[in-house]
Amino acid sequence: MLNPVLILIGLTVAISAYAWSKTELMESWIMQPYLIARSNGQWYRLLTSGFLHADWGHLLFNMFAFYSFSPVVLSTLAANYGPGLGIGLFLVLYLGGIIVSDLPTYFRHRDDPGYRSLGASGGVASVLFASVLLFPVNNNGGGIIIFPIPIPIQPFLFGFLYLAYSYYMGRRRGDNINHDAHFYGALYGVVLMLILMPAAGAEFVSQIAAFIQAKLS
Numbered sequence: 001m002l003n004p005v006l007i008l009i010g011l012t013v014a015i016s017a018y019a020w021s022k023t024e025l026m027e028s029w030i031m032q033p034y035l036i037a038r039s040n041g042q043w044y045r046l047l048t049s050g051f052l053h054a055d056w057g058h059l060l061f062n063m064f065a066f067y068s069f070s071p072v073v074l075s076t077l078a079a080n081y082g083p084g085l086g087i088g089l090f091l092v093l094y095l096g097g098i099i100v101s102d103l104p105t106y107f108r109h110r111d112d113p114g115y116r117s118l119g120a121s122g123g124v125a126s127v128l129f130a131s132v133l134l135f136p137v138n139n140n141g142g143g144i145i146i147f148p149i150p151i152p153i154q155p156f157l158f159g160f161l162y163l164a165y166s167y168y169m170g171r172r173r174g175d176n177i178n179h180d181a182h183f184y185g186a187l188y189g190v191v192l193m194l195i196l197m198p199a200a201g202a203e204f205v206s207q208i209a210a211f212i213q214a215k216l217s
Contacts, residue, residue, distance in 0.1 A: 004087050005070040008094065009063050012120060016053040026052060031102055031117045037110040046106070050098035052118040066094075066124045069131040076134055080197060093192055097126025101185035105178055122181040126189030132159040133193050136204050137211045156208050162186065 019026040031049035036042050053059035073093070078086030101122025109115040136156035166183035194201050 004090060005067060005074060009067060012051050012053075012063060013059065015051040016059050019052050031105070033106040033108075033110040033115060034113045036106060046099045046102045047095065049102065049118045050095075050120045050123055053120070054118065058119060062120045062124050066120065066127060069124075069128045070094075072135065073127055073130045077196070089196060093126050093130060093189060094123040096123075096192070097185045097188050098123040100188045101125065101181040101183075104180050104184050108180070117178045117181070119178070119181075121178065122185030122188075125182050125185030126192070129159060129186040129189040130193045132156060133190050133200055133204055134197075135207075137207045139211075154211070156204075159186075 019029065029045060029048035029052055031045050036045055053062065070090075074086065074090045077089045077093075080086070081089060098120060099122075102117070105117060132155045136159070137154055163183060163186060166179045166186070
């Protein structure tokens with residue numbers, strides 16, 4: 001069976017690279033809330049902007065994170081729902097994350113003619129946080145390494161710090177990064193996984209409680 005993770009990565013890399021030399025594609029696919037609000041039928045930009053990236057650094061960072069956390073989420077969905085439906089739900093998680101994470105940005109910037117955004121960060125955050133919900137504690141080596149944090153950190157702790165930072169920066173608006181997409185993409189991933197696998201919530205709490213108890217004992 002074809003691997004949907006590799007297919008999505010291949011499509012994103014190919015489309016992003018092609019759009020860098022084709023200005024018309026970049027202009028017609030990028031997320032522009034002002035244009036969406038004043039045109040009919042351009043809601044597709046909520047999704048197509050997720051296949052565009054600013055440069056190789058932006059693209060490779062997103063695709064590396066997506067590749068790192070997708071397999072465990074995909075395999076868990078396939079184990080619980082079967083291979084076919086599991087792949088379908090994984091696509092709802094990733095592609096839905098791209099779309100849903102851009103909706104707050106649309107409402108915030110729909111009257112701003114100069115605002116544009118692009119990238120798969122919302123979908124990547126959805127997958128990453130679905131993984132954190134399923135496996136909040138990593139006992140192999142004391143945690144995981146997540147750039148730019150140079151030391152091992154437990155997934156659940158990274159998740160809390162990531163949400164707090166994204167929320168703060170989204171309110172501050174101090175740079176050109178769409179932190180709202182990160183924040184709402186992460187929330188979407190957690191909520192969707194809790195709907196699909198309600199027992200994951202109790203297991204999340206149980207794993208963290210056991211980890212804390214082991215550290216205190």
